[in-house]
Each structure stands twice: as structure tokens, then as C-alpha cells.
Amino acid sequence: MGSTNSTLSRIPNVEELMQETGFTPAHIVRLYDRFEALDKEKTGHLRPQDFGAINRLAMNPIGDRIIGSFFSTGQETVDFHSFVRILAHFRPADKNRPKDPSMPQPVNSRTSKLKFAFQLYDQDKDGKISRAELLQVLRSMLEMQVTEEQLESIADRTIQEADLDKDDAISFEEFRKSLEKVNIDHKMSIRFLR
């Protein structure tokens, strides 16, 4: 109890943060510990290299994109508040909470989770996953044995499947439709945060 309070008191604007992200104090404390562990040089900011130390991200074919998603454009570092805000995407959806119309989209809703995933693929931020972007991901995800031709046909096929308005790219809406059956709430949640 005591440690919790003292940790909380070290974080500025903690109430606001909790309000915004829906995390409980215990979660915040936990995240803060994690943040400090990653922040080797104790600057209060994380740099991309710090994330690289997590080998789960290092192994990931789109790991650098995930790391990139923590940094808003033009910024080299991320502080604790934005760190928590990003991670709030991964909070499990609350089950028996009423839908409050005044707060339209909680950050951990299905849609915003999907949006987060979508942005990982949409590198140029034009709201569409283009064929070239798909190919990039495919190249990093598959082994060398696959020929370029096959890669292209996979990309074409993926677009063909998901593409509804035939603009040869996957918009967010189409992305959402194609992953309709996937249990995003389950997959994109970090259960330890509950």
C-alpha cells in the first residue's frame, strides 16, 4: 500500500492519466516499474534502442514498426504518459461496463485496437494499405525460399480478398471487415494488465 502511494506520487498528473486510459493505480505502478526497467539511463524518456532490448520485439518481423508506433512523428523519445497511452490500446475490453454515449470510443475498444494494428501496416499514413506496403510486410515475414512472383501473387490475392471498393488497396473499413471473425479483443489484449 505504502509503496503504491509513493510510486504514484512520483508520477505527475496521475489522476488524469488514469481517467484517460482506464488503468487502475496498480496497473499504473506496474507499468511505471516496467518503464523504469526499460529506461536504462534514467532519463525519464525511452528511445527506440531501449525497446530493441526486448527480444520479443527484436524477433518480430514488424518489430520496428511496433516500436515506431510508440513515437509520434518527428519525436525521438517517448515519456511515461505517452507510453501508457499507447499501451492502453492493449487493455482488455471491459465486459460489464455500460456503454456510455458521452465517451464515444474508449481507447481499448475493438475499433481502436484494430486501428492500431492497421497503422502498423499503413506506413505512409494515407489510410490505405497499399500493395507495396503489403509486399514489404510479406518480405519480412516469409523466408527466402518464396519467389518474388509468389510474394506478389499473395499480395494480390490478399488485396483481392479484402478489397471491396476495388481501389487496389485495403482501407481501414475493409481491414476491419476482413478481420471480423478474429477475436481481436482477445488477441490484442495483455491480460496481465487486468
Added chain:
Amino acid sequence: MPSQKKNDIAIRMEDVGIEIDGELDSGSEDEARRRDRNRKAKASPRAGGRNGKPATSEDEEEEEDQDEAPRKRARKKKASAQDSEEEEEEDDRSVKRKGTKAAGRKKKAVEEESEESEEEERGKKKKGRKVTNKKQKDEQNKEKKGDAKGKGGKDKGNVKDKKNKNGKYSRECQAFVEKFEGALGKGKGRKLYAYKVMMAKKMIKFNRDFDNFKTACIPWERKIKEVESHFGSSVASYFIFLRWMYGLNLVLFAFMFGLVVLPEVMMGLPYGSIARKTVPRAEQERAMDISVLLDFGGYCKYSILFYGFYNDERTIGVLQFRLPLSYLLVGVGIFGYSLMVVIRTMARNSDEGGDGGDDGQFTFAFKMFTSWDYLIGNPETADNKYASITTSFKESIVDEQENQKDENIHLRRFLRVLANFLILCSLGGSGFLIYFVVKRSQEFANLDQDELSWFEKNEVEFVMSLLGLVCPPLFETIAELEEYHPRIALKWQLGRIFALFLGNLYTFLFALFDEVNAKLEKEKSIRNATIWGLNEYYSNYSSYHNTTDIPPPDIHPADVIRGPCWETAVGIEFVKLTVSDIQVTYMTILIGDFLRAMIVRFLNYCWCWDLEAGFPSYGEFDISGNVLGLIFNQGMIWMGAFYAPGLVGLNVLRLLTSMYYQSWAVMSCNVPHERVFKASKSNNFYMGLLLLVLFLSLLPVVYTIMTLPPSFDCGPFSGREQMYNVVMETIENDLPAFIGNIFTYATNPGLILPAVLLMVLAIYYLNATSKNYQNANLELKKKMQMARDEEKNRRNNKENTNQVMQDLEDLLPNRSLLPPAAEEENPPPDKVREKGSKSPKVAKRPGAAANGKGVNLQNDVSLAAPNPKAAVTHPPGPRGLSGNARGPPPGPVRGRGRGTPPPRH
């Protein structure tokens, strides 16, 4: 930690407040349902007492809690007085629920009484009720804030429902209290609750760990997954089958070892005590020679491994273990168990295969966006994951390719018929060849062995191995004509080679039966001679010593004249065959795969052409050959296990080593197939073949057990007319008489025939039902697919921003007049490549093109303005219409890929 607990509680508290509202807000339909349930629940009141207080409880109820017992007594009288206040009754009920179990029975009596009275009431009010019902609901909605007491019922009809409603509220309260008891309570209850929450968390964690542990316990799961990720599910299916087989053999081994081998070793006579357990004098010199032992002669032949070693004493040891009976029952039980397991596995597999859960709608998108496992932090695992994603993509590509090709159906049909004809021809040819060779070898057997050349002696083996070498590749080549999906092609290949191998089996059994018959003849003469000799000895002894108390002849067990013991000979044949099969398999892997891979890999540095890409290259894993090898090997085990109990143990060793050996060989010296294909979910085809082999191997064994007389001087059944006489003996001697009677009746043909008839009828009936279900299933699947298509079409129509274009599509009868659409569907390959290789900016081009097209179309539309606009005004239009709208224009590629559902397997 404590702080966290507190938070949890806090959350719960919040939830609580909300939940009450939420529940009460539910629609009137819900209410009605719940009321219904309440009515039912009334008949059987739960006695589960709760000590917590309902959150919205009113004072009265609490009071009642305290003076419960006197109240109850009082009520007995009251209940009979029918027109007690309704409120009272309601309270009554809640009290009842709170009562302890001890009071349960008494309460029941009360309940019955009151129920009766209610019944009467109901009868009276039945008519009035329906009318008032609606009113009720409205009222309920108004006063939903749960004053469980309710207002005093004014009109009679109302009262009734109010009672129910009140009951419902108090029930809700109760459920609520049950749920959040601790969070609401103070002191002890709260601590208990915190503890409960903590335990629940621990439990979840434990369950997860336990699941991990369970997965880790599945033998070779990691090995198989590794193979699967590099070679695809088809190769993995072989290893899964191998693992399954290993499990089966372990059980068989446990039976054999525990019930036959172990008792004989522990309690039976030791080696050298009687003739059958001793090496004969003539063979003793060479009994330990390695060459003899490798042929399973010498000490091997007279060991626990084979049938002949077992003694025919009815019971052995202090336990009075009936070894002969156990031997027979285990021999038959192995078949029974195997049959059961195979059939059960098949049934379960077909269950699993049946669900059409994943449709082929977004295969690639799914794989693309969701296949990576974000918890992978280990480079090796990551490598495997890369490989498996690649493989699964390849599998999907193959499936997709297969779905897309149907160019010339007539040519294909013709080719398939031709291929089958060719294969039938070669199968028939090889069958005749085998028959011919076997016939010839029988003729040779009658001739003098010295006159025959080496070739003539080994003709059968030579021809068999030649056929086994030539035919499978031949079949494979012919099968190229058919152009089946590789998965189906594998099945055909398996079936054809299976038919070929049956010939192998046939010749082997034929030769074996010849041998057995010869041995039986020989045995008959030896037996007669032995009996005659014994009689001579007895008569001589009695006349010489003038006594009837004759000791058995004093001959050393090694010198006793003995018969050929055909059972052991058969057992040795099977063991030899199994061992040679193991040798051949392992050598093939060593030379055909390992050595080849070595040569290709290292000689490639100094060779004139590229060995890796060119002629020898690396081997592929031969699924059909390996599966069939496994199946036939198992057939040998089933047939041989009765005559050589040690064979099962040998096979267990073989499977164990081959699991490691083969998975190593696959990973180190093979390359994946060119077209990796997805194995069917259930490997029921393998199982079907196995079942067939099981049946085929069951026949000869049962035949020998039922008809051939056992050897007179070896094995557990010696001295009996038939092997199954052991069972008869046991029934007569050891079981009470009536069981024998029952047995006699049961074996009466008059009973067996109707039983068989009944079974046939049952099979027929079940078959018919399952057919019906299958049809229904198919229908439903079709409907689901249709519904999906419809939804998709609707979505497309609705969300197509360019509605004008749609309109136009409706308008134009001939879609080929729409050049831009066609072009968009079929982008020329060079354009595609260009798009892929250039910067993402280029990717926007098609969009721009589409815009341009849109403009053009608009012009067209203005020309065709007065045409019907049905499709636009009714966006989610009926199927026919939307189908029409989306018909041909998507071009050939698209139309086939999406419109028609892919054929299901």
C-alpha cells in the same frame, strides 16, 4: 498486493451498482421469461441459505429471518386458510428459500399445500389473467426499482403476478448477494472475499501453467511441429500417425508382456527343465553362434520370445495363473483392442473433420495479418515460425491453384480414365506375375534342391522386390496424367501401392501355409513314433520290473525327440521379416537420403553441373511409401504376435528409434516438396488402410487358431485337439455349471443367426440415418455459404461509392463492352511487377485510373438516364438483382475466385 486487491474490490463495487440497473432495464420479454422460470422454481424451492443481506432488502424480510421458525408453524394453518394476504405469502417464499436444509422437508409439505391452494386460485383466474398480463408488464416497468414488497394488490388478477414479480426481485437480490457477498460485507466477509479473488487469480495462473505442462507432456510434439513448420502438414501427418502407432503398440506390449511373458518368466519352469525349453542336442554346438542367433535359431528359438517355450500346465505359480487361457485371450484380445481403437479413432477424426468452421473467404488476409505470434522471443522458435508461415502460405497457394483450374473437363476425364486403365493393367500384370512365380516355386519345391540354380531358388523374392522397386514410381508417373490435387493424388497413390503390396502379402502367406502344412505332416509321423516308443517303453518296463508303477523315461530334455513345432517356425518367419524390414528401411534412409545429401552437398564444389539444382538433388520425403511401410509392418506384428510374443516388444523399439531417426533424417537430408499441400485434417485414410490390413491379418490368425491342431509337444496348447479347447476346459472346470449352460445356449446357431441378422439391420438403419444427417449437413453448409455470399453482395452494393457505375452495369447487357473494368481486373503482368518494385506512390495509380473511368461513366449515364434505377434505390436488394449487378464484370479471375464457393473436401 493489498492495494491491488482493494482495487479489484473497488471495481466490483462499481460494477455492482451498474449491474443492478442493467438487469432491471432489460426488456419486458426478459421479464416474462424470468417470471416463467420463477413459477417453475416455486415448485422446488432451493434450500441454499445465504447469510448475507440482500442489498435492497426491506426491513420485513429481515425480521422474518429472525423469527423464522415460529412463522413456519403458524403458516401451516394459514396456508389452509386460503385467502391469506398475498404479501404474506410472498414473504413466506423468501423465507423458505432462506431456510436451512434441515427444515427442508417440512417446508416442502407446506409448499405443497400452498401450491394446491394456488392451483385453485389459478383455475379461477385463468381467464382474467391473460388480459391483465399486459397491464402487469407496464406496471412492472414503472416500478422497477425493486421494492420487493410491492404495493398492495387491489384487483385479484394483479395480485398473482405481483407475487411472482416480488419473488423475482428477491431472487435477483439473492443472486446478487451471492455474487458480491464479500465485497459488500465488513470485516471477515471482506477478507474472505479478498482471499477468494486471490485464489481465483492463482487458479487461472495455475491452469495456464498446467496447460503448458500438458502440451509439454505430449511426446515429440515439438519435433513434429518443427517438421511441420518446414515440410508442411502432409509430412507431419506421417509423424503423427507414427506417434499414434507407437501408442497403440505400447498398449499391446503391455498386454503381452504383463499377461503372458512376465508370468511365464516369474512363475513358469526355468530354461532347461523340460524338452521344449531346451536346445536339442544336435543344435547345441552352434546354439550360441552369432549367425545362428541372427537367424533366430539356437538359444533364441527356445526362448521366451517364441510360442514353443511356453508350457501347457493349466495353472502356474502360487497365484494359480492360467497361462494357456491367458495366452489365448491376449492373442485374441490384441485384435479386439486394435479394432476398437482404430475404429474409435476414425469416428473421432471424422467428427473433427466435419465442422466447416473456417471458410475460404479471407484465407490470405488472415494469414497475412494474424499469423505472427507476438510472444516469440527465442531466435530458434522465430525461425520455425517463419518457416511455418511460409509453408502455410505455400499450402494455401497450392489449394488456390487447384481451385482455379478447370480448363478442359473432357480431356481431364479422358486422361483420368486412361491413367486408371494403365494402372489397372500394371496391377493386373504384376498380380499375374506373382501368381505365376508362386506356382513355379511350388513346382520347384518338389524337385531336388541341388538341381536348382540360385535364381530359381530365390525367384519369388526377386520378383517381389523388383515389383516393389518399379511399380510405385511408375504409378506416380501415370498419376501425373490425372492432375489431381496433390492431397487427393496422395490418396490414390496410397491405394494403388496398397493393392500392389497385397500381392506381396499374399505370396508370403501362401509360402507360409505350405510350410506349415509340411510341418504338420512331419509332426504327425513324429508324434505317432513318440507315442509308439512310449508305449513300448511302458510295456517293456512293466514286463521287466513286473510293476504298474512306472517312472517316466529318464531322458535328458535335450535328447527328447520332438516335433517341428510349426508355431515357432511361423513366429520366426514373422520376426525375421520384421527385422529385415527394419534393416531395409534404415539402410534406405542412410543411403538414399543421407549419403545422397552428403554427396550432393559436398561434391557440388567440384562437379561439372549443379548437383543441388540438377539431377540428383536432395531427396523428398516419401509420404506414401513410409505410411504404407508402417501399415504393413503393423500387419506383420498383428499376425506374428500370437506366435512370437516378443515381436511386439521388438516393434515398440523399432517405432521408438524410427521416430528419432526419421525426424532427424527429414530435417537434415530432405527438402520440402515442390508443392507443399495441406493434409486433410483427419488422417482417416491412413486409418482406413490400417483397418483393412488389420482385418486381413486377422483372418489367417483366426483361421489357424480355429482349425489347425496345435503341436503336441510345444507351446501352451500342446496336447489339446484345438487351441480354443482351453476356453472350454476353463468353462467346464473352473466356472459354475450354469455359466457353461449359458455358453452352450449362446453358441447355439439358432441364437447366433438372429443376432447377426439384428446386427445387420442395426447397421443398415444407422447407415441410413447417418446418410440423412450428412445430407442435412451439406444443405446447411450450402445455405450458410449462400447467406454469406448474399451478405457480401449486399455489402458491396451498399458500400460501393460509385453507384453510378453499378447502375450502368445493370444497364449494359454485354459486359465486355466495359473495357476499363476488364483491364482493371486483369492487370498485365508487367504492369504489376512495375507497381510492386517501384515506390508506393505508383500504387496510387489504379485509383486515379478508376477516377478517370468514373468520369467517363458518368457521361454514359447521362445518356441512359431514363432507365430503371432499381439497384440504387434499394441498396440491399434481393439476391437475384445483386447477383445480376455483380455478374460477369469482375472478369474471369475474380469471378472464379470469389463468386463460386470452392469445392469442399
